[in-house]
Amino acid sequence: xxxxxxxxxxxxxxxxxxxxxxxxxxxxxxxxxxxxxxxxxxxxxxxxxxxxxxxxxxxxxxxxxxxxxxxxxxxxxxxxxxxxxxxxxxxxxxxxxxxxxxxxxxxxxxxxxxxxxxxxxxxxxxxxxxxxxxxxxxxxxxxxxxxxxxxxxxxxxxxxxxx
Amino acid sequence: xxxxxxxxxxxxxxxxxxxxxxxxxxxxxxxxxxxxxxxxxxxxxxxxxxxxxxxxxxxxxxxxxxxxxxxxxxxxxxxxxxxxxxxxxxxxxxxxxxxxxxxxxxxxxxxxxxxxxxxxxxxxxxxxxxxxxxxxxxxxxxxxxxxxxxxxxxxxxxxxxxxxxxxxxxxxxxxxxxxxxxxxxxxxxxxxxxxxxxxxxxxxxxxxxxxxxxxxxxxxxxxxxxxxxxxxxxxxxxxxxxxxxxxxxxxxxxxxxxxxxxxxxxxxxxxxxxxxxxxxxxxxxxxxxxxxxxxxxxxxxxxxxxxxxxxxxxxxxxxxxxxxxxxxxxxxxxxxxxxxxxxxxxxxxxxxxxxxxxxxxxxxxxxxxxxxxxxxxxxxxxxxxxxxxxxxxxxxxxxxxxxxxxxxxxxxxxxxxxxxxxxxxxxxxxxxxxxxxxxxx
Amino acid sequence: xxxxxxxxxxxxxxxxxxxxxxxxxxxxxxxxxxxxxxxxxxxxxxxxxxxxxxxxxxxxxxxxxxxxxxxxxxxxxxxxxxxxxxxxxxxxxxxxxxxxxxxxxxxxxxxxxxxxxxxxxxxxxxxxxxxxxxxxxxxxxxxxxxxxxxxxxxxxxxx
Numbered sequence: 109x110x111x112x113x114x115x116x117x118x119x120x121x122x123x124x125x126x127x128x129x130x131x132x133x134x135x136x137x138x139x140x141x142x143x144x145x146x147x148x149x150x151x152x153x154x155x156x157x158x159x160x161x162x163x164x165x166x167x168x169x170x171x172x173x174x175x176x177x178x179x180x181x182x183x184x185x186x187x188x189x190x191x192x193x194x195x196x197x198x199x200x201x202x203x204x205x206x207x208x209x210x211x212x213x214x215x216x217x218x219x220x221x222x223x224x225x226x227x228x229x230x231x232x233x234x235x236x237x238x239x240x241x242x243x244x245x246x247x248x249x250x251x252x253x254x255x256x257x258x259x260x261x262x263x264x265x266x267x268x269x270x271x
Numbered sequence: 272x273x274x275x276x277x278x279x280x281x282x283x284x285x286x287x288x289x290x291x292x293x294x295x296x297x298x299x300x301x302x303x304x305x306x307x308x309x310x311x312x313x314x315x316x317x318x319x320x321x322x323x324x325x326x327x328x329x330x331x332x333x334x335x336x337x338x339x340x341x342x343x344x345x346x347x348x349x350x351x352x353x354x355x356x357x358x359x360x361x362x363x364x365x366x367x368x369x370x371x372x373x374x375x376x377x378x379x380x381x382x383x384x385x386x387x388x389x390x391x392x393x394x395x396x397x398x399x400x401x402x403x404x405x406x407x408x409x410x411x412x413x414x415x416x417x418x419x420x421x422x423x424x425x426x427x428x429x430x431x432x433x434x435x436x437x438x439x440x441x442x443x444x445x446x447x448x449x450x451x452x453x454x455x456x457x458x459x460x461x462x463x464x465x466x467x468x469x470x471x472x473x474x475x476x477x478x479x480x481x482x483x484x485x486x487x488x489x490x491x492x493x494x495x496x497x498x499x500x501x502x503x504x505x506x507x508x509x510x511x512x513x514x515x516x517x518x519x520x521x522x523x524x525x526x527x528x529x530x531x532x533x534x535x536x537x538x539x540x541x542x543x544x545x546x547x548x549x550x551x552x553x554x555x556x557x558x559x560x561x562x563x564x565x566x567x568x569x570x571x572x573x574x575x576x577x578x579x580x581x582x583x584x585x586x587x588x589x590x591x592x593x594x595x596x597x598x599x600x601x602x603x604x605x606x607x608x609x610x611x612x613x614x615x616x617x618x619x620x621x622x623x624x625x626x627x628x629x630x631x632x633x634x635x636x637x638x639x640x641x642x643x644x645x646x647x648x649x650x651x652x653x654x655x656x657x658x659x660x661x662x663x664x665x666x667x668x669x670x671x672x673x674x675x676x677x678x679x680x681x682x683x684x685x686x687x688x689x690x691x692x693x694x695x696x697x698x699x700x701x702x703x704x705x706x707x708x709x710x711x712x
Numbered sequence: 713x714x715x716x717x718x719x720x721x722x723x724x725x726x727x728x729x730x731x732x733x734x735x736x737x738x739x740x741x742x743x744x745x746x747x748x749x750x751x752x753x754x755x756x757x758x759x760x761x762x763x764x765x766x767x768x769x770x771x772x773x774x775x776x777x778x779x780x781x782x783x784x785x786x787x788x789x790x791x792x793x794x795x796x797x798x799x800x801x802x803x804x805x806x807x808x809x810x811x812x813x814x815x816x817x818x819x820x821x822x823x824x825x826x827x828x829x830x831x832x833x834x835x836x837x838x839x840x841x842x843x844x845x846x847x848x849x850x851x852x853x854x855x856x857x858x859x860x861x862x863x864x865x866x867x868x869x870x871x
Contacts, residue, residue, distance in 0.1 A: 140292055142299050142321055143708055144346035147390065147427055151416075154409035169294045186846045187299060187320045189867045190291050216339060219324040219860050220853055221845075228869040240427055275839060319844035326829075327854055362737055489765050489790065492818035503790070510793045643736040646768075646786060646797065659784065661772055674768040674786070682821045711844060 127262040131175075131201065132254040133163035138174035140194060143181030145208035148240040157243035162250055171197040176253075177230075182210035183223045195230045203257070205249055206232045209239040276315040280305045284312055289696070291320045297394065298707040300681070302696065309692045314685050318711055325712040329671040334360055334434070334638040335631075337668070342428040344673065345709040348387035348652040350379045350419075352709075353432040358513060359647040359658040360434050363640035364610060371557045371602040372436035373514045378449075378552040379419065379431065380649075381545045385456060386415050387652030387704075388496075388538045388545075395535065395701030396467065399476050404463050411459040414452040421448060434638055435611040436604035439595045440559060449553060453546050460542060467535075477531035481687045481699035484529060492679035495654025496541060497703060500526035500533035507650040519551050534702040560599055610638050637666045646674075653677055653704050677703075677710040718761060718796070726752060741797035749800060750810050756787060756796070757815070763787040763796060766812065769822040771830045775856040780804040781832060785812075808833040829854035 139149055153159050153167070160166075168174040171194045183191055195204070206226045209215035212235045214224035226232055233256060236249035280286060289302040299320035305313040325344065329337045341356045342349040354376060361368065368376075393408035416426040421442045423431040431438050467473045483493070485501040498505055504523045508516045524540035526533030595603070597614040604611045612631055617624025630636045640662045648657035654676030661670040680703045688696050719742065726748055744752060756763040767786040774780055779801040788795050802809060811834035812819035823834045824843040831852040834840055842849070846866060851858050 139294075143323075144343050144428065146298065147346060150390075150409060151413065151426075154413075155406055156410065156413045167294075181298070182321060182323055184320060184322055185863065185866055186322065187291060188865065188869075190320075192867055194292055216343075217323045217328065219328055220858070220862050220864070221322050221324040223865070223869070229867070242426070275841075319842075319846065322844040324853065324860075327858075327860060331860055490817050492766055492816065505790060644739075644741075645737045646739055646795070655767070657768060657786070659768065659770060659786070670772045672768070672770045672784075678821060678825075679818045682818050 124262045125258070128258040128260070131262070132257040135162075135164040135176045135203075135250075135254075136166055136168040136174040137164055137176040137178050138168055138171050138194070138198070139178045139180055140191065141180045142183065142187065143208075143210065145180045145210070145240040148243060148246070149178065149180045149207065152243040152246045157247065159247065159250070162247065162254070164250060171195075172199060174198065175202050177202065177204045178207050179204060179211045179226045179230075179232075180207045182208075182215060182217060183226055183229070184221050185223060186221075188223050188229050191226070192229055201262075203233045203253060204230055205234045205236060205253060207236050207246065207249075208241060209237055212237055215239060274303060274315060274317070276303045276305055276313060280313065287693070291317075294398075297700070297705050300705065300707065300710075302684075302700075304693065304696075306693065309694075311688055311691055311693065311696070314688055316681065316685060318681075321707040321711040323708075323712065326671055326673070329668055331667065333634075333666045334640070334668060337671070338430050338433065339428070342430055343708055344675075344712065345387070345651055345653070345656070345677075345706045346427065347390045347706060348380075348383035349428050350383040350432060351387075351649060351651050352656065353430065354380050355647065355649040355651070355656045355658050357432050357434050358649065359645055359660050360638065360640060362647050363643065363645045363660065363662060364434075364607075364638070366435055366605050366607055366610060368436050368605055369602055370515075371440075371559065372604065374552050374556045375437050375441060375603070376432055377514050377516065377519070378549060378556075379422075379437075381548045381552070382415050382419060382452070384652055385542050385545045385549075386412050388542050389415075389456075389459075391652070391701070391704040392463075392535060392538055395698060396463075396473075398697045398701050399473060401467060401470075401473065404466060407459045407462055411452075411456045414448075414455045418445070418448045418452050421445070433604070433611070435607060438603075440599045440603050446553065449549065453549060456542070456546060460539065464539065474532065476694070477535060477698050477702070479528070480531050480691065480695050481534075481702065482528060482530045483683065483687065487683075488529065491683045493654065493683070494679070495651065495676055496537045497534055497654065497680055499523065500537045501529035502527060507648055507655050511648070513647075513649065518555075519548050521545075521548050531698045531702040538704075557602075560602055635666055639664060639666050648674065651676060651709075653680065653706065653709070656709075673709070673712055675709045675712065677705050677707075681705050681710060718794075721761075722752065722755070725755060739795065739797055741799060743799045743801075746800050746802065746809055749798070749812075750815075752798070753787075753812065753815055761789060762791055763789045763794075765790055766816040766819055766822075767795070769812070769819060769826065771826045771832060771854075773830060773854065773856050778804065781807050781830060783809060783826075783832070802832060806833070807831070808835055810835055811837040813837050828852070831855065 141149060151157060177195060177198060206212045211226045214222050234249045234253045236246055238245050285306045287304045287306055291299045291301045301317040303315045304311050325340055328340060341352045344352045389408040389412045393405040396404035420426045423429040483501055485503050488498050488501045502525055504525050506523045509523060521544045524537050526537050597616045600614045613624045613627050618628040642662060642664045644661040646657055646659045648655045656676060657674030659672040660668050663669040687699055765788040767788045770784050772782045772784060774782060781802040783800050783802060785798040786795060811823055813823060814836060821843060823837055824840060826832055827840055828842040828844050829852055849864055
């Protein structure tokens with residue numbers, strides 16, 4: 109009877125739930141800020157629209173110490189390898205929020221210099237549209253991500269989950 | 272391909288990258304440093320990590336449509352970029368803007384300037400370790416953004432200042448919200464003066480660091496608060512007055528030594544002057560043609576009342592986009608038909624209005640400045656923001672070039688940090704207020 | 713010092729170098745021959761004109777017209793608060809012009825940007841290489857014959 113057979117077991121599901129609860133309310137985010145959405149990110153993080161009340165307050169300025177990558181702003185072709193390197197340096201479990209229209213799909217810039225959406229480089233969990241999105245929209249996206257984290261199969265064994 | 276720094280560096284010095292994704296690099300500038308211990312021997316900057324092809328895009332969009340791209344240039348003071356672009360096009364067309372619109376433009380651009388300086392100094396202080404200052408200034412910025420949002424509809428990227436005037440009139444409660452914003456900003460500025468002005472740590476990190484002499488600053492093409500901190504009082508609002516700045520009273524603060532502390536002080540004093548201009552605008556704003564409604568009617572009530580056969584009183588809800596009704600149109604937009612959108616009452620009820628609305632947006636028609644070129648500059652948050660537009664008579668600009676003040680400021684950074692410590696890079700970079708949207712276009 | 717006097721002085725001192733002067737929409741502009749640039753700039757920097765600041769340096773691509781490129785310089789006299797636009801034309805085939813980097817320091821980066829976007833070489837520039845685009849990017853984006861959406865990705869994209 110291996111660990112795989114335990115899925116559906118009462119203890120396993122409860123443990124999963126507790127781990128999910130712990131992970132969703134203690135997100136350390138890495139703000140990969142490039143452009144105008146950075147201003148709305150600053151507003152979200154500050155006193156009026158506090159992101160800290162959702163548990164995601166502490167900004168870790170190192171990818172190795174964070175588990176949520178907030179891609180804020182336009183990603184250009186020159187910046188793409190850097191983003192991929194930063195994403196690869198993050199340790200599992202990790203999630204990505206594409207913040208702003210430019211990160212979601214290239215935004216209003218459809219030209220030679222802009223990557224049309226961050227999902228062409230890294231897998232994205234939540235897309236937050238807006239140019240720039242209002243802080244309430246960002247918090248709504250964060251709550252959706254927290255629901256997703258709660259529901260997913262928590263990966264507490266050392267195993268590569270996705271490419 | 273090895274960079275210039277790698278080629279020129281001494282073999283036993285350390286090469287450190289303050290990379291494109293760095294919390295203190297305001298986005299994405301790469302600074303490569305050649306270090307001997309902590310001292311910087313040489314440095315090299317690499318840009319282009321936010322090059323979004325603004326100038327090439329503008330050649331493919333009509334004069335009206337490319338207004339949204341101008342918001343995203345200097346994104347901390349977006350209304351000033353709008354203003355610069357629109358005034359260049361108005362210069363080519365020879366348009367005269369109504370007076371109320373001019374005062375509204377000045378009010379909005381001064382609020383943007385205050386928000387720009389607040390953000391710059393908040394980021395600079397946070398990077399030096401003063402996190403409280405950052406939170407206080409963001410709080411003040413929220414009040415200013417509330418004012419801008421109630422009038423324009425968006426907090427940041429507004430596209431509010433249009434060719435021929437502004438998009439809509441001020442909202443009915445503007446007086447109280449502007450006064451609240453001014454009051455809160457003054458409180459925050461007083462607190463920050465108390466926290467940072469004589470603070471030993473802040474002084475040690477900013478006094479006599481990043482010093483620039485006036486002649487050198489002119490050689491580098493510096494303008495704006497950075498040039499004024501060296502002692503030269505050049506301000507585009509005084510030198511080439513545009514809109515109604517010649518009728519308003521404000522001082523131009525200058526510094527003495529041209530170091531980081533002076534740049535900080537000049538920005539703080541400029542915010543006070545901008546608040547003075549905002550108050551003068553409030554006093555002198557010409558009266559609106561429509562008496563502003565004191566209370567607003569709930570839309571659900573209005574619909575309910577409109578359904579009854581004989582409504583008891585006239586329903587005071589705007590038939591148009593709020594603020595752009597027909598009676599106020601002549602206050603906020605110029606009378607030249609070909610360059611502005613007609614009011615919605617005309618578009619939906621008369622055939623002439625419909626045709627002129629249609630022709631404005633159709634390809635090949637709309638805003639078409641005569642053949643030629645023009646250069647116009649406004650005082651942005653960082654200096655002289657200039658637009659150079661070449662028009663060939665069609666509805667798209669042939670070439671649009673932005674004179675970005677940040678480029679000239681940042682070009683001098685390599686010289687400013689040579690011989691200093693690594694920790695001096697942060698306040699120097701922060702005090703120059705590098706906004707990447709403008710730098711990389 | 714009136715604009716007219718400056719233009720007259722320029723025309724007197726460099727009769728063969730100035731091609732025309734114009735005043736579109738209130739801006740004064742002079743069109744000069746390519747090799748007269750450094751002489752005219754040094755002349756304008758001296759007293760009594762004292763154009764001591766280079767505001768801007770850019771290029772316009774008139775495709776289909778010969779000469780194809782036109783360099784545009786904006787200089788500014790701080791004390792007299794006067795601006796002047798200097799224009800010169802460059803051919804399509806291997807366009808190059810004297811560099812203003814020894815004269816004004818900010819010309820260094822401005823010329824690198826023009827080289828990056830248009831492909832114009834500057835003689836005497838200490839370090840001419842791309843400013844905005846990355847190594848491996850082929851072509852010069854702001855030329856009219858470079859398509860708007862031609863992307864050259866640096867890494868393999870997922871979709």
